[in-house]
Amino acid sequence: MGMEILGLFGLSSVFGLIGLVLAGWMAWRIVEKTGLPGWAGLGAILLTLTGIGMIVPLILLWVFAFMRWPRDEMAAAAPGASSPARPASPGALSPPPAALADRRPWRLSGLSAGGPVVLSMDGTQPAYVLTGAAAQQANELCVPDPTVGQPHARLFVSGGRLGLEDLGTPGGTRIDGARLLPEHGPRDISAARAIHVGTVELALSRA
Amino acid sequence: MDPVAWLLGLGSLLVFGIIVVHLLAALVLIIPTWRICTRAGFSGALSLFHLVPLIGPFIVMGVLAFTDWPNGEAPPGKR
Numbered sequence: 001m002g003m004e005i006l007g008l009f010g011l012s013s014v015f016g017l018i019g020l021v022l023a024g025w026m027a028w029r030i031v032e033k034t035g036l037p038g039w040a041g042l043g044a045i046l047l048t049l050t051g052i053g054m055i056v057p058l059i060l061l062w063v064f065a066f067m068r069w070p071r072d073e074m075a076a077a078a079p080g081a082s083s084p085a086r087p088a089s090p091g092a093l094s095p096p097p098a099a100l101a102d103r104r105p106w107r108l109s110g111l112s113a114g115g116p117v118v119l120s121m122d123g124t125q126p127a128y129v130l131t132g133a134a135a136q137q138a139n140e141l142c143v144p145d146p147t148v149g150q151p152h153a154r155l156f157v158s159g160g161r162l163g164l165e166d167l168g169t170p171g172g173t174r175i176d177g178a179r180l181l182p183e184h185g186p187r188d189i190s191a192a193r194a195i196h197v198g199t200v201e202l203a204l205s206r207a
Numbered sequence: 208m209d210p211v212a213w214l215l216g217l218g219s220l221l222v223f224g225i226i227v228v229h230l231l232a233a234l235v236l237i238i239p240t241w242r243i244c245t246r247a248g249f250s251g252a253l254s255l256f257h258l259v260p261l262i263g264p265f266i267v268m269g270v271l272a273f274t275d276w277p278n279g280e281a282p283p284g285k286r
Binding site: 019022023025026027029030032033034035058061062064065066069070071178179181 | 240242243264279
C-alpha cells in the first residue's frame with residue numbers, strides 16, 4: 001500500500017514537471033511575441049514553485065495583460081518593418097500630416113465574387129460607406145462579396161487624403177496586410193497600396 | 208439524523224464549494240487572458256478555456272504560443 005501511494009505521488013510529480021516545463025516554454029514564447037524578454041514569462045511560471053505560490057504570477061499576469069507592449073511601440077516607430085508573414089499593427093500607419101495638393105478622385109479597384117469592382121471617391125461626399133449590399137444612397141459603395149459586411153467600413157475624403165475606418169465585421173479589414181480593428185478608429189490610407197475588405201483585395205490609386 | 212443523508216449533504220456542499228472556488232479562480236484568470244487574446248487578435252472567448260479543469264489553461268497558452276497573432280508580433284530580431 002505504501003509503495004502504491006509513493007508511486008501515485010511519483011506519477012503526479014512527473015505530470016507536474018511536464019506541465020511546468022510546457023507552461024514555461026509557452027509563457028516564454030507568448031511574452032517574446034509582445035517584444036518583452038522571454039525569460040520574464042518563464043520566470044513568472046517558475047515563481048509558482050517558490051513560497052510566493054500563485055499570487056505573484058497572478059499579479060504579473062494582470063500587469064502583462066494591461067501594460068503597454070513593446071510590439072505596439074515598435075509598430076508605431078517603424079512602419080512596414082514587420083515581415084509579410086507577421087502583419088504589423090495598424091498603429092504602424094503614419095497619421096495624416098497635412099492636406100495634399102493632389103485633389104484627383106481616389107479609386108479602389110479589384111475583383112470580388114460578384115465581378116470586377118471599381119469604386120470612385122471624388123470628395124463630393126465627406127464620408128462613404130463600403131458595403132456588401134447594393135448601394136442605396138449616393139455615399140454607399142458596393143463590393144458584392146459574401147465576406148464583405150453590410151456595412152463593412154467607412155471611407156473619409158478630407159484635404160485630398162483618404163481615411164478608412166473598420167466597422168467591426170467578421171470578414172475584417174487590412175491595410176497593406178496590417179489588420180485594422182474598429183478600436184483603431186479612422187486611419188489615413190493615402191499612402192497605402194492595397195486594402196483588403198473580407199477576402200476582396202482592392203488596389204488604391206488616383207483616378 | 209440519518210448518517211447517510213448527513214454524508215450526502217456534506218458531500219454535496221463540498222462539491223458545490225469546489226465548483227464555486229473553481230469558477231472564481233477561473234474568473235481571475237479569464238479577465239486578463241481575455242485582454243491578452245483580444246490584443247493578440249484572437250476572440251476573447253478563447254480565454255473561456257480556463258473553465259476547463261487542468262488542461263484549459265494549457266490550451267489557451269498553446270494557441271497563444273504556437274500560432275501567428277492576427278494583430279502582429281514583435282519582429283524576431285528585436286525580441
